[in-house]
Amino acid sequence: MSDEVAELEEHLTMGIDPWEKNWMRFSVVMLLVFFVAVTVAGFAAGYQLPGDDGKVDPRTVTEEGPWSEPGVTEIADGKFEAYVVAQAWNFAPREIVLPVGAEITLYVTSPDLQHGFKVTDTNINVMVVPGQVSKMTFTFDEVGEFPYICHEYCGQGHAAMFGTFKIVSEADYEAQAAEDSTDSEESENDA
Numbered sequence: 001m002s003d004e005v006a007e008l009e010e011h012l013t014m015g016i017d018p019w020e021k022n023w024m025r026f027s028v029v030m031l032l033v034f035f036v037a038v039t040v041a042g043f044a045a046g047y048q049l050p051g052d053d054g055k056v057d058p059r060t061v062t063e064e065g066p067w068s069e070p071g072v073t074e075i076a077d078g079k080f081e082a083y084v085v086a087q088a089w090n091f092a093p094r095e096i097v098l099p100v101g102a103e104i105t106l107y108v109t110s111p112d113l114q115h116g117f118k119v120t121d122t123n124i125n126v127m128v129v130p131g132q133v134s135k136m137t138f139t140f141d142e143v144g145e146f147p148y149i150c151h152e153y154c155g156q157g158h159a160a161m162f163g164t165f166k167i168v169s170e171a172d173y174e175a176q177a178a179e180d181s182t183d184s185e186e187s188e189n190d191a
Contacts (some may be wrong), residue, residue, distance in 0.1 A: 058111045058130040062087070067109060072096050084108045086115035086128045086150060089157030097166045099173035103139040116151035119165060127152065140167045 016024075061067045066083040070092040073081050080102055085092045087110060098104060108117050108128050115128040119138070126134040140146070150161035168176070 054133040055131055056109055056133060058109075061085070061109055061111045061131075066107070072098070072104070078102055080104045082106050084117070086110045086117060086161070088112050088115075088154055089150075089160045091117075091148065091150070091161060091163040094163045095166060096163070097168060097173070097176065098140055099170045100143050100167050101139065101141060101170075102167070103137065105135065105137045108134045108136075113154045114152055115154050115161065117148060118151045119146050119148045121146055124148075125151070140165065143167050143169055 056065070056067070062085060067085050070083045070085045072093070075081050078099075078101060080098060082093075082096055082104055084106060086108060096104075106117075106124065106126075108126060109132065110128045110130045112130060114130065116126070117128050117134070118125045122138055122140075124136050124138050126136055128134055144167055146165040146167065148163050148165065150158060154161065
């Protein structure tokens with residue numbers, strides 16, 4: 001009778017060693033933890049996947065449209081758009097100045113090679129593919145400089161591909177904007 005009980009017990013446990021069962025339980029728990037972490041990062045922490053926001057003709061992208069004059073535009077109070085061109089071996093614009101608390105939507109493309117666009121100390125990290133528009137939105141909550149680099153090897157001048165987000169106080173930003181408008185008025189009067 002004990003042989004039958006032992007055989008029945010082995011059949012019910014499928015002959016799995018207790019250590020193996022514990023590792024299987026641990027694996028299932030870890031999968032659940034990873035799922036929760038990704039869900040929280042995706043929804044609560046505001047992480048987003050950079051996406052293909054459209055297509056452009058890489059042969060003419062720097063000649064027409066918003067990338068012909070890359071730069072920053074204020075579209076609403078505290079909301080900005082920036083059109084950035086990653087081209088061997090340079091970013092245009094090289095410096096982007098914003099007030100603290102500004103929300104910026106970046107549109108990045110390339111006319112020549114595959115590049116990367118990574119802003120230090122932020123979650124901005126996109127692959128820049130010729131003919132594809134990569135879009136990311138971020139809010140800068142701290143004053144300081146945030147360098148951006150190309151993180152995809154793009155040839156001999158790759159190390160020279162960098163730029164900076166310069167985040168300044170609201171007062172400094174308004175003073176700089178007033179100075180820029182005065183400079184532009186003077187240059188128009190001179191012409």
